[in-house]
Amino acid sequence: MIKKFFVFGNIGKMTELPKSGGQSSARRVMQGLERMGYETVPIVRRRCVLEGKIIHFLETRSFAVIDLLKILRHIVLANRKTSAFLTLTFGGKLAPYELLISVIVRMLGLKTVTYMQGGQFIDFYNRGAKFYRWLIKKNMDLQSQVWFEGMPSLEVVRRISDTPLVYYPSYVDQENIVSRIPERPKDRFNLCYFGRVTPEKNVDVIIKTFHLLCEKYDDVYLTVIGGSGYSKAYVEEVDGMIENSPFKSHITRKGLIPFDEIKEIMQSQHLFVFPTKERCEGHSNSLNEAMAQGLVPIVSDYHFNRDIVGDDRLAVNGWEPQDYADRIAHIRETCDLQEIAVKMRNRVMENYSREVVNKRLFEELKKI
Numbered sequence: 001m002i003k004k005f006f007v008f009g010n011i012g013k014m015t016e017l018p019k020s021g022g023q024s025s026a027r028r029v030m031q032g033l034e035r036m037g038y039e040t041v042p043i044v045r046r047r048c049v050l051e052g053k054i055i056h057f058l059e060t061r062s063f064a065v066i067d068l069l070k071i072l073r074h075i076v077l078a079n080r081k082t083s084a085f086l087t088l089t090f091g092g093k094l095a096p097y098e099l100l101i102s103v104i105v106r107m108l109g110l111k112t113v114t115y116m117q118g119g120q121f122i123d124f125y126n127r128g129a130k131f132y133r134w135l136i137k138k139n140m141d142l143q144s145q146v147w148f149e150g151m152p153s154l155e156v157v158r159r160i161s162d163t164p165l166v167y168y169p170s171y172v173d174q175e176n177i178v179s180r181i182p183e184r185p186k187d188r189f190n191l192c193y194f195g196r197v198t199p200e201k202n203v204d205v206i207i208k209t210f211h212l213l214c215e216k217y218d219d220v221y222l223t224v225i226g227g228s229g230y231s232k233a234y235v236e237e238v239d240g241m242i243e244n245s246p247f248k249s250h251i252t253r254k255g256l257i258p259f260d261e262i263k264e265i266m267q268s269q270h271l272f273v274f275p276t277k278e279r280c281e282g283h284s285n286s287l288n289e290a291m292a293q294g295l296v297p298i299v300s301d302y303h304f305n306r307d308i309v310g311d312d313r314l315a316v317n318g319w320e321p322q323d324y325a326d327r328i329a330h331i332r333e334t335c336d337l338q339e340i341a342v343k344m345r346n347r348v349m350e351n352y353s354r355e356v357v358n359k360r361l362f363e364e365l366k367k368i
Helices: 023-036 051-077 092-107 120-127 130-144 153-160 203-214 232-243 257-266 284-291 307-311 323-336 339-352 353-364
Strands: 004-009 039-044 084-090 111-116 144-147 166-167 189-194 222-223 252-253 271-276 296-300
Touching: 004 023, 004 051, 004 284, 023 039, 023 084, 023 353, 039 051, 039 166, 051 084, 051 092, 084 092, 092 111, 092 120, 092 130, 111 130, 120 130, 120 153, 144 153, 144 353, 153 166, 166 353, 189 257, 189 284, 203 222, 203 232, 203 271, 203 323, 222 257, 232 252, 232 296, 271 284, 271 323, 284 296, 284 307, 284 339, 296 307, 296 323, 323 339, 339 353
Parallel strands: 004 039, 004 084, 084 111, 111 144, 144 166, 189 222, 189 271, 222 252, 271 296
Antiparallel strands: none
16 A cells, blocks of 8 residues: 655745746645645756756756656665655656656656646647657556546547546635635726736736727726746836836736735636646646636636636637637626636536545545
């Protein structure tokens, strides 16, 4: 029976706040396992941050060796009967390295489990060469279980491997799911976004969408919350768009703020606009949290977004501001926003709450 998991992934320094959704997800996985009674031992995968082709190449190769040595240091003396090795990955170019790790860990007598985070895996697999797909299949076949943040990724692996597969989406703590949908303002129509302000999140598309809506309605307001990711230039561009906007008085801009403050702001918001094209985008924490508070999400039809919201009316194909403005106008004028808000809250409660998700995983873990 498994009692301990050695967890290898982009966890970040545990003494610091998580620097990305991936790190938040990794820590949530560890916390969930600990709540189920398992011991977890973090093995921090190096997150490469240096820019420049040559220095990035050297950084990735050197830390591939260092990370492997860290893994060996932790597992060489581990109890083979009660321990398992868990890899948290976004897939992609690291497939050969992750297969090597699986082979070594299995040779040392430990069972291996992989958690496929994000939606990048689908993109790489669909356009991957025959050898790349062989690497993926070989690695999946070596696992005792494979967990997936999104059902589309799970369906890809179901076609190529007989390894037990588990749907393990991002989840929200019960206390962050509203029991009653707040009464939204009737004299204004509020749009919001919270998350990292990066080019891949398309925050500029949100502002352009807002401008188009302001040309049609007088009561539209926008709140943008978030700090910079890797591109300070993009944050400056977004802040410049806000500063120079003819509708500036209808825009609220905040940087990094505590989640309790974000929750308070969400009580007065109608829509959460999320036109992401982030290559690693999976089951977004922000999207989960917005739906849990009864906001109506308008999302890009990208990776898992359509599956998460479970309503085709709320997913927009592409990233043209006009398409988002048209969809928002249509939703506002022809749909019952309160009904959709309740549907989104219930969807989180029934499918993406901590109790539901971890209960299902716990039952699957007993089978390892």
